Amino acid sequence: MEAVLPVPRETELKFELDANGADRLRATPLIQSVPAGKQQLLVSTYFDTPDRDLQKQGVSLRIRRQGRRLIQTIKAEVGNGSLLDRAEWESRVTSSEPDRSQFEGTALASLADAELVPLFVSRVERSVHAIRRAGAHIEFAIDSGRIEACAPTQGASAAPVSFVEVELELKRGAPAALFDVARELNRSVPLRLGLMTKCGRGYMLLDAQPAQISKAEGVDLDPDMSVRDAFQALARECVRHLVANAPALLERREVEAVHQMRVAIRRLRAAMSLFRAVLRDGQSEHIKNELRWIGRQFGEARNLDVFIADVIEPMLESHPGEPGMAELLDYFQPQRATAYDKVLSITRGERFAAALIDTLAWIEVGDWANETDEAHRLKLLRPVRKLAAAELSRRWRKISRKGEHLKSLPADERHKLRIDIKKVRYAAEFFATLYSGRKAGKRRKRLQQLLAGLQDSLGELNDMAVNHQAEVQLTRVEGRGGAAVARRRAYAAGMLAGHQFTKAEPLLRTAVKDYGRFRKAEPFWDK
Known part of the structure; x- marks a missing residue:
């Protein structure tokens, strides 16, 4: 019987920063206390089929020039919906064209004969620092870059996309150390948990799309899945749903983004209620309180949205000659603008960022999931x-x-x-x-x-x-x-x-x- 090789995994946390965030982050006590970072220029070309079959399958293929080396990397989403892990296959290559001989045993095995074309290129200035914490080795990277379309592919005339992001990648040790480092950094510079990969930004560039609204997605639970695995899969989706809508809110004060973020919080709280029998630990009450706090902050803006759109505006349309109706609108619109100012400030702030870091850490490595009590462990492992x-x-x-x-x-x-x-x-x-x-x-x-x-x-x-x-x-x-x-x-x-x-x-x-x-x-x- 042929042995099945384990799929290589990449475990990392990704965060987004404002334009001046990189300099502020480099000045934090933690980064100042570690050896000076290594500076790198990374130029990566991303490939797909003309019909974007890789994108449809949640797979990416890039060839990165790093100094004199060319590295081919294939990444794929993992089946448990994890926000930390992705399958990753890397290999040295000698050409700027994909090496199909390296596709075997990867997520691209079925596309070995497919036509592949370059779609976009990312140019990144990376600062890399090595952090050691509680026996773990973590690579901390600050990326300042831009993405450009490859002419003459679709979107070649689109303006380049610039970004600043932070990656914390676990090279060795326990994942809990990633969250400890993220918490420490967040106390100095708010870190917005990010889901958008460089590849994802490239596809948005080609489609000339602003940040999109994301709705809740179904999770494929198996009847034999354990209680622990099921809760983690559902909770991860709720966090994804929440984080995915933040860019649309921050970019253009999108009303629907506020609504979807509130729905995500409610869904996560509902999941916690359903699984409450196995979530009793010293951390869960803190998570509940922070989720309630976020929900309250968004509630005022959402209530004013509904009141204006569903009550005042229809009445103003049906009673155009009533001056009091117009004055009601004049009265409430500034209140809504103020409520949105508050929501944006909170979303960019340290407490919101800390709440998401704590929530994700609790889902992935919380005490509830690692309980040593035998009776509790059996509850976690039952179907x-x-x-x-x-x-x-x-x-x-x-x-x-x-x-x-x-x-x-x-x-x-x-x-x-x-x-x-x-x-x-x-x-x-x-x-x-x-x-x-x-x-x-x-x-x-x-x-x-x-x-x-x-x-x-x-x-x-x-x-x-x-x-x-x-x-x-x-x-x-x-x-x-x-x-x-x-x-x-x-x-x-x-x-x-x-x-x-x-x-x-x-x-x-x-x-x-x-x-x-x-x-x-x-x-x-x-x-």
């Missing part, structure tokens, strides 16, 4: 399908019990019910691939539709309660024009309140009907 069925059943019963009195529930209790519904909806998404049969699939889709309808109806009712507080605030604030402006605003606020009141009863009736359908729906999991 995730058993946990999924127990949690889905328990939460199903909870919603069924609370929803029986939905029509008479006060607003705060309806809001709590909506949160419970949202968690079950996320759980159904998280565990979808564990129940992939045709009948289970149909039942799951039906349940998710009902949960989505319930969540939307209760969400609108909750938005009305939040908006009412804003409307009350308006009646107490005088602006330019004194009492006359205040009266017009108060009148317009009353119109808004009346309009919302007429919507409340139909929404509640819809929610009650959706709850009745939910009670009759059949579970898609093993009860």
Whole structure:
């Protein structure tokens, strides 16, 4: 039997910096305390097929000139969704064209005969430092570079992309040391956790695309996967979802980016709730608190987005002659701008960066995942399908019990019910691939539709309660024009309140009907 060779792995953390971040980082006590860094000029050409088959498969191929040496590197995403690890194959070559003889045994084995063309070139000035920490050897690199398209390929006329990034690569030792170094550096210069590779930046250049909005992606859980591996896979995706939307927020104050970042945080908190029985350690409470803090900071901006877009602007369009409506918009738009200023400042700041570093460290190497207690270890190693069925059943019963009195529930209790519904909806998404049969699939889709309808109806009712507080605030604030402006605003606020009141009863009736359908729906999991 032929031996299967282990796939070479690259374990690293990648961060993005502002233009002046590199100089500030070099001046930190940690970098000043290690030997002077080695300076390198790296020129890398990236290849793909004309149809971009490598990009579609999550694989990259480059040839890098480093001094007199030419290094061919193939990288591929690993199957567990890790944000730290990638498969990597490196070999010395003698030509600036890909050496196909080195494809065997790599992620490019199936494309050995494919046409490959150069697409873009990165030119990077790299400063490399060696850091030793707790028995680990870490390579710390600051890259200042630019990426240009290769003429005459698609995008050749696009402006080059410049960037500054930091890589912490584990050469030897435990991954926990990577996070320790990242925390120390972040206390001096905020490090924005980055997912964009140089190859990814190159494809964005070719497509002339700004930073894109990213939505939550499904995770392919196997029924025999352990509880520990399943939670790590789901939590990694939530962190990816959060981090992937930060560039669009920072570049252009993208409204949808704020929404998606809040969704990512909620999904991660929901996953932590589902797996809470195995996440009890001294670190988890800190992670929960930091995630709550981030969610609150983004909440004000999101609430104002919804209030302006879904309430004020439609009313202004339907009542164009009402001066109070325009004054409401004039009143709330500066508040939203201020809320976005705060969100951007937080996203660029040390605490946000530290929260992401701590969260990712906890997911990957937290105490919960390395518990030596035998009973806890057995919980971590049991099949995730058993946990999924127990949690889905328990939460199903909870919603069924609370929803029986939905029509008479006060607003705060309806809001709590909506949160419970949202968690079950996320759980159904998280565990979808564990129940992939045709009948289970149909039942799951039906349940998710009902949960989505319930969540939307209760969400609108909750938005009305939040908006009412804003409307009350308006009646107490005088602006330019004194009492006359205040009266017009108060009148317009009353119109808004009346309009919302007429919507409340139909929404509640819809929610009650959706709850009745939910009670009759059949579970898609093993009860």
